[in-house]
Amino acid sequence: MKSLAEQMSFYQRYHRSPKNRLTHFIGVPAIMLAILLLLSWVPLGPSGLNAAHVFVLVLLMYYFVLDVPLALAMTAFSALMLAAARHLSRLPWTWGLGAFFVLFVGGWIFQLVGHHFEGRKPALLDNFFQVFIAPIFLMAELFFFFGYKPGLRRRVEQLAARSA
Template identity: 75%
Template sequence: MKSLAQQMSFYQRYHRSARNRLTHFFGVPMIILAVMQALALLPLGPSGLNVAHVTVLVLLTYYFLLDVPLALAMTAFFAVLLAITQHLATLSWPWALSVFGVLFVGGWIVQLVGHHFEGRKPALLDNVFQIFIAPMFLMAEVFFHFGYKPGLQRRVQELAAQSA
């Protein structure tokens, strides 16, 4: 398994523009919420669990293997999204479908606008697995902004520069 720094350096090479990264702070959560909304419609028995819960659990397990502090922050982030998803599950079918469409299509449009600013195609076109790294990358960006995890930030920048 590649280290978090290795995976983030690949992602960073496609997201150097501040405007592109800013669009991703909106687009990525929109897409995640839309997908979680759809997965929440797939129940796993009478327990109240659904496929969204299991998907988040699997993803968080992977994140904890990569970096515990970032994974803890991602746990809080996903908890909020799961709470919103539970609310969205109570909407009537037409409203739920409309919300899904706005979030999913809108999220991709916002991100593609960002890649227009960047002048580079999305990272997932070269490595589809980057779709799972995007949320962790954005959380790391928040950490970096506040001065947390400077060693990781340096390592990501070094690796990104080596491959540029």
């Protein structure tokens, strides 16, 4: 399994433009919320659990393997996203479906506009697994912005420069 730095260096090579990164801070959460909304409509018995819970649990387990502090932050963020998805899933069907389409299509529009600024195709076209790296990459970007995890930042930049 590739390390977080290796995963992020691949992702970073497709996301160097500040404008592209900014659009991803809007697009990735929008798409994530849309997917969680869709999955929240799939119940898993009378307990109140649904497919969104399982999806987030599996994703967080992978994130914890990669990096515990970032995974803890992603746990908090995911809890907020699950709460929002739960709220949206309780709307009347047509409103919920409308919310799904606005979030999903709007999120992808933001992503594609960002890649227009970048002048490069999305990373997921070369490696679909990057869809799952995007959220933790953005969380790491927030950590880096506030001065946390400088060693990881240096390693990601070194690997990205070596592969460029």
